[in-house]
Amino acid sequence: MSARQKQRRARLAVFKFASCDGCQLSLLDCENELLTLSESIDIAYFLEATRKAIRGPYDLALIEGSITTPHDAERIRRVRSESRFLVTIGACATSGGIQALRNFGNVREFASIVYARPEYIATLATSTAIGDHVAVDFELRGCPINKRQLLEVISAFIARRSPTIPAHSVCVECKRRGTVCVMVAGGTPCLGPITHAGCGAICPSFARGCYGCYGPDEAPNVASLMTAWTQLNRPPDAIARVLRTFNANAPAFRNALTHENDQS
Amino acid sequence: MKTIKVEYLARVEGEGALRIRFRGNAVRDVELRIFEPPRFFEAFLRGRHCAEAPDMTARICGICPVAYQMSACAAMEDGLALSIPNHIRDLRRLIYCGEWIESHALHMFMLHAPDFLGFDGALEMARTHRDRLKAGLLIKSAGNELIRAVGGREVHPINVRLGGFYSLPPASELLALVPNLASARDRALEALEWMTSFDFPGFERDYEFVALRGSNSYPFMGRRLISNKGLDIVANQYDETFEERQVPYSNALQSAIRARGHYVCGPLSRFNLNFDLLSPTAAEAARRARVVPPCRNSFRSILVRCIETIEAFEQAIEIIERYDGAGPAYVEADVRASTGYGLSEAPRGTLYHRYRIDDAGLITDATIIPPTSQNQASMEDDLREIAPRMLALDHRAATRLAEHVVRNHDPCISCATHFLNLTMERE
Numbered sequence: 001m002s003a004r005q006k007q008r009r010a011r012l013a014v015f016k017f018a019s020c021d022g023c024q025l026s027l028l029d030c031e032n033e034l035l036t037l038s039e040s041i042d043i044a045y046f047l048e049a050t051r052k053a054i055r056g057p058y059d060l061a062l063i064e065g066s067i068t069t070p071h072d073a074e075r076i077r078r079v080r081s082e083s084r085f086l087v088t089i090g091a092c093a094t095s096g097g098i099q100a101l102r103n104f105g106n107v108r109e110f111a112s113i114v115y116a117r118p119e120y121i122a123t124l125a126t127s128t129a130i131g132d133h134v135a136v137d138f139e140l141r142g143c144p145i146n147k148r149q150l151l152e153v154i155s156a157f158i159a160r161r162s163p164t165i166p167a168h169s170v171c172v173e174c175k176r177r178g179t180v181c182v183m184v185a186g187g188t189p190c191l192g193p194i195t196h197a198g199c200g201a202i203c204p205s206f207a208r209g210c211y212g213c214y215g216p217d218e219a220p221n222v223a224s225l226m227t228a229w230t231q232l233n234r235p236p237d238a239i240a241r242v243l244r245t246f247n248a249n250a251p252a253f254r255n256a257l258t259h260e261n262d263q264s
Numbered sequence: 265m266k267t268i269k270v271e272y273l274a275r276v277e278g279e280g281a282l283r284i285r286f287r288g289n290a291v292r293d294v295e296l297r298i299f300e301p302p303r304f305f306e307a308f309l310r311g312r313h314c315a316e317a318p319d320m321t322a323r324i325c326g327i328c329p330v331a332y333q334m335s336a337c338a339a340m341e342d343g344l345a346l347s348i349p350n351h352i353r354d355l356r357r358l359i360y361c362g363e364w365i366e367s368h369a370l371h372m373f374m375l376h377a378p379d380f381l382g383f384d385g386a387l388e389m390a391r392t393h394r395d396r397l398k399a400g401l402l403i404k405s406a407g408n409e410l411i412r413a414v415g416g417r418e419v420h421p422i423n424v425r426l427g428g429f430y431s432l433p434p435a436s437e438l439l440a441l442v443p444n445l446a447s448a449r450d451r452a453l454e455a456l457e458w459m460t461s462f463d464f465p466g467f468e469r470d471y472e473f474v475a476l477r478g479s480n481s482y483p484f485m486g487r488r489l490i491s492n493k494g495l496d497i498v499a500n501q502y503d504e505t506f507e508e509r510q511v512p513y514s515n516a517l518q519s520a521i522r523a524r525g526h527y528v529c530g531p532l533s534r535f536n537l538n539f540d541l542l543s544p545t546a547a548e549a550a551r552r553a554r555v556v557p558p559c560r561n562s563f564r565s566i567l568v569r570c571i572e573t574i575e576a577f578e579q580a581i582e583i584i585e586r587y588d589g590a591g592p593a594y595v596e597a598d599v600r601a602s603t604g605y606g607l608s609e610a611p612r613g614t615l616y617h618r619y620r621i622d623d624a625g626l627i628t629d630a631t632i633i634p635p636t637s638q639n640q641a642s643m644e645d646d647l648r649e650i651a652p653r654m655l656a657l658d659h660r661a662a663t664r665l666a667e668h669v670v671r672n673h674d675p676c677i678s679c680a681t682h683f684l685n686l687t688m689e690r691e
């Protein structure tokens with residue numbers, strides 16, 4: 001066995017689709033760990049960090065962003081075929097992101113609002129999650145993701161173990177950090193009971209209700225939360241508005257609202 | 265005919281491509297193409313509530329979310345004639361300082377410095393310049409700490425709202441940051457000295473520089489926009505002063521001053537138009553580094569970014585030392601039909617928002633003009649000017665030079681809400 005083979009380090013690649021770049025920036029935001037990380041793994045493809053681009057196959061591909069163009073629908077297949085593990089990072093990649101609001105409107109109309117020559121825009125009518133196009137090995141939530149969780153996911157996949165990322169709600173994180181419930185004590189509407197953990201319950205610690213940027217948790221009871229919001233005298237469309245944001249296309253959020261509309 | 269094609273521009277935020285065509289030795293055309301798929305923010309903002317704009321528009325750009333939040337708040341508050349108390353203005357400037365520091369450090373140390381030193385990227389640079397990069401990461405993390413303390417997290421802070429903040433950070437928490445901010449500022453002072461030793465190509469252009477003019481300090485937010493060529497307007501005159509033009513080879517929109525044409529915004533502009541407002545430490549550092557207005561060489565923007573980083577540290581420390589944590593966290597807005605105009609200085613240049621809202625506070629029309637689309641025409645002009653020098657280089661070196669020229673303006677392609685997957689349209 002050659003020395004080179006013995007030392008072959010795991011290859012990491014980062015790909016961007018329709019997104020704000022915030023999730024991949026989280027990797028550069030690991031100021032204290034970045035240099036160590038780059039010594040233990042091979043950052044083979046990360047256009048925002050280096051022009052050096054090593055061809056696949058890759059051991060781990062991190063995918064930011066959603067699929068919104070025919071070209072990108074092709075590109076994600078190519079990326080999948082050259083990656084051993086594929087992990088989506090953030091709400092865009094995991095549920096379609098804020099740009100999935102087009103899924104509830106008319107994309108042609110949207111285009112003509114923004115562009116003088118909408119006929120030239122190569123775009124799909126929908127913004128969809130990576131998982132709607134290819135097999136995904138793990139989905140990391142958040143808009144943006146939490147960088148500690150990102151480091152955990154990278155080390156887990158490199159070590160071939162499953163990442164320790166709890167799927168319970170933000171509520172549990174509030175209890176854990178000892179934040180007084182903003183909804184019960186302060187009457188502030190909060191999505192914490194149905195939102196996936198991971199951020200560490202930031203909003204309630206700033207006296208703000210959670211607005212669901214991590215998307216639905218493992219078993220969200222949206223209907224009962226809607227009742228709770230109504231009891232706080234929120235207009236019926238208040239919760240609908242919050243669900244129609246960064247994770248609007250996540251099935252649990254999308255279906256809760258469709259269901260609601262059917263009833264009314 | 266020789267064609268230089270650069271497929272991907274590495275190390276610009278987002279992805280773009282560039283094509284320069286020559287006829288003989290003459291540049292025929294330059295096309296800076298952006299792959300960024302459209303996300304339609306201005307469309308889906310219609311029908312949303314005015315209070316939702318700061319969080320929604322933050323998602324246009326993960327590198328400068330604070331800028332989007334600030335311009336959105338400024339525009340809504342302008343329309344609603346909401347007056348913002350000084351302690352909230354200070355805190356806004358403070359979180360904005362954090363974003364300048366974070367974004368400038370990222371650009372200087374991880375994106376731009378490798379261009380000067382001939383590395384593919386920061387991680388390659390780390391092999392021989394580890395301490396420099398470490399200093400850069402330390403500066404960057406000091407900026408991020410500031411954003412976290414005021415905003416809750418570094419990317420898409422959660423604490424900003426229309427009228428102010430959800431809650432005010434305790435004074436003690438901010439005070440605890442000062443020692444770290446001061447030492448990071450000293451690292452920035454050293455970095456400036458290091459960067460002056462870089463090799464700067466002779467490349468002076470007669471840009472029209474456009475930036476906010478500060479009233480008594482170097483500007484982050486404000487209403488008065490000026491230039492070195494006589495422009496002097498307030499925010500609500502923006503639309504009559506600027507236009508977005510459609511260029512013949514693409515349907516990407518580029519900003520121009522109606523009366524004159526292309527211009528630049530960003531660090532060079534702010535510096536040239538507000539040098540007298542720099543804090544003593546930053547001004548002194550600039551003079552020592554022999555960077556004084558007018559600075560017309562965009563390669564030297566890395567020095568100006570470093571001076572602005574020092575300025576941001578100085579302002580942040582000064583704000584924290586005055587801050588007592590008292591006062592309401594926000595002022596309540598009285599929602600009614602209105603049109604509002606908001607300007608602020610994102611790290612890479614002026615960011616304009618305009619909203620029309622109805623009596624229920626719902627947005628009926630939104631316009632967002634990010635710095636990158638304002639600078640795109642000038643980036644192409646720079647490339648046109650430097651292209652003849654590229655002819656003498658091999659493809660690899662030419663590519664590097666072109667990327668370097670684009671990077672001088674710190675383009676953030678995700679910001680460019682108007683950029684699209686271009687279709688060629690030729691004669």
Ligand code: SF4
Binds near residue numbers: 022064091098144326
């Ligand atoms: S999930 Fe949010 S933070 Fe991440 S890329 Fe998408 S918009 Fe940006």
Ligand code: SF4
Binds near residue numbers: 170200202209213
């Ligand atoms: S509390 Fe909710 S909205 Fe706030 S950061 Fe966490 S998941 Fe996102």
